[in-house]
Amino acid sequence: MIAEKLHEVEAKIAAAKARRAKDLTDDVTLVAVTKNHDVAAMREAIDAGATQVGENRVQEAQGKHETLDRTVTWHLIGHLQTNKAKQAVKLFDLIHSVDSEHLARAIDKEAAKLNKVQDILVQVNVAKEAQKSGVMEEDLRPLMGLCDALPNVRVLGLMFIAPDYEDRERCRPLFRHMHEIFLAAKDISWKTSNIIYLSMGMSHDYEMAIEEGANIVRVGTAIFGPRQY
Template sequence: MTLKQRIAHVHQKVSEACERVGRSPEEINIVAVTKYVSTEQTARVLDEGILHIGENRWQNAKPKWEALGERGVWHFIGQLQSNKVKDVIGKFAYIHSLDRLSLARELERQAAAADLTVKAFVQVNISGEASKSGMPPEETFEFLRQTELLPHIEVVGLMTMAPLDGDAEAARPVFRGLRELRDELNARGACSRPIEHLSMGMSGDFEVAIEEGATWLRLGSILVGKEED
């Protein structure tokens, strides 16, 4: 399929998943994960009206951001080391992988110096897999209470990764767990404003993620494909 056809296919699948559970497609935001494609292909994605671009390493994102940064909204979706915060601050509007207080404090320091606010998703290891990044669910309440003290960080949601070796249905309990955690944290008043968003769902399981409450999808191959002529 061409890029245009892939995008149309994804939008159709999003609409169908929303219809199954009584949601509106307008609730769903799509991040095009471009880490495996070139600057030229990333430009084509933007040309097709996809606004949000996701990258997981600054060294790979750098040439794309330098060429196209003003055209899209950039999301850092990979694990972020504290000493790399200086590279992403002011370039990526959203960080999807806030998973420890030391990182939050460095983001705060750099954001304060730049006089900006970073929108962040707290990454939670719902599945409990040792190979997955993210904090244990039981630590999120206290973490959010601490993060509330950092005025240049705005926690907009939670993020999780589903098991990579399972089918889409195997991911359902993980996605449901993140939604239930969000609802619990909101009921307990973890943040001064309710946590709204759930960043979950990738190319192989995004329909299930929508059914379980996802508001941000991180889509790579199914959306941006491979390099086109």
């Protein structure tokens, strides 16, 4: 069942890529979001071809990391508290949700202890939602500049979580604007940053996000079904 759903999502990703404008040529990475799903479900998805998994919470990921017995790329897609930076740097290949100087410095400090350069994305709150994490657009450049100067952090792109509008088409202009921000960041000559990823789109809107330029999508429910609480 999970394998079938995974392949359905992959087919929809391919179709969404085909609908893109001609200048949107990036490949799309599917992150299978496994939060609140057990290790058996994760193994089923991985054995069916999933190579990237996404978790929201460090503690949950830690237990799975120890028992999964599969080689995958680990993405932290949920909000990260600075007091969890130490564990996050040990577990995750890419942290999507960096949104403050304080957090960036904490990650840099913990990565230095492991002699690691931690790959990150900067989360942007384009919709200016009070309940959502993410740096405001006007504060993005200073934060990216700071991250670019940290020796044990490398910015690989940007992340965005769209509002949960009933009318999904209301998200399209936000995705489009986020892609413009991504292109502008890509054009800057950074010292260490390599702006290649735009992470946006989840189970309910990933096809639209791809059409508008996303090259990482984070899909859980469409693969695994409703979360197990």
